[in-house]
Amino acid sequence: MYEVDYGVIGGSGFYSLPSFKKTGEINIKTPFGNPSDDFVLGELSGKKVAFLARHGRHHTISPTEVNFRANIYAFKLLGVKAIISASAVGSLKEEIHPGDMVVPDQLFDRTRHREDTFFGEGIVAHISFAKPFCEKLRQRLLKSLSKNKISFHRSGTYLCMEGPQFSTQAESLFYKSMGMSIIGMTNLQEAKLSREAEICYATLALVTDYDCWHPVEEEVKIETVLEIMEKNTKNAQKVICDVIREDSLDDCECHHALKNAIVTDKAQWKISTYRKLKPLLLKWEERNGK
Ligand SMILES: [Zn+2]
DSSP states (O other): OOOOOEEEEEEEOOOOOOTTTEEEEEEEOBBBOSSSOOEEEEEEETTEEEEEEETTTOOOGGGGGOOOOHHHHHHHHTTTEEEEEEEEEOOOTTTTTOOOOOOOOEEEEOHHHHHHHHBBBBOOOOOOOEEEEEHHHHHHHHHHHHHHTTTTEEEEEEEEOSSOOOOOOHHHHHHTTTTTOOOEHHHHHHHHHHHHOOOOOEEEEEEEEETTTTTGGGGOOOOHHHHHHHHHHHHHHHHHHHHHHHOOOOOOOOGTOOOOBBBSSSGGOOHHHHHHHHHHHHHHHHHHHH
């Protein structure tokens, strides 16, 4: 087992973490297949960090094709305690402008073709997911955003759609009328799997555009969107590095998410599933007895 402290997942337009000292790269195989890419390892103010490009460093993996289980499992093997996800999103509210950042506190699932649990096949677990993001990590992100004087929103609901196509206008207007704040294609599975893996997880959502519900959106030029994405990425890199520098990696309730979640009696656990999930179950076994 490695002893990396933080994981960072970079989404569209966010393929590296410039201010950390790179110490190497590592290719990790998991029982769930291959992660999106090799992990870039590095250090920042004495903390060990692993960076992963969600869509691969050359952006070759679509949202539906991302192997979320392999990605999160590999972070667990690296020993990561907290994951910060940087994700490009569309805005579903007039007051959330392109160029703003949002630290969502809720998720809404509209995906259809994805694996989103490590459990099953003889070991059943039901984790609590009422609050899908780590509140401690969210607060750290908010503090850093305010320090860096970036325009941001303290909360919001991230609607996760399947993609890869963007929404129809009817869908976009419906999500908006339901009170959703932002729309993206990747964070739902990452949040669920991180919770099952007892890793803190929070999102820094980078708003690139108004989704197609907005009348102005039709006039938006691709250059404008790219410009905003570039500015967002630079700001996000600053904010994330700041969080890692300042954070103290305290114990968090996310690190105990499985405590009362496994309903299958240990005597009944299927051995092949147990072997596959062992890195996720080590702490549960320490707590609950072998
Ligand atoms: Zn946490």
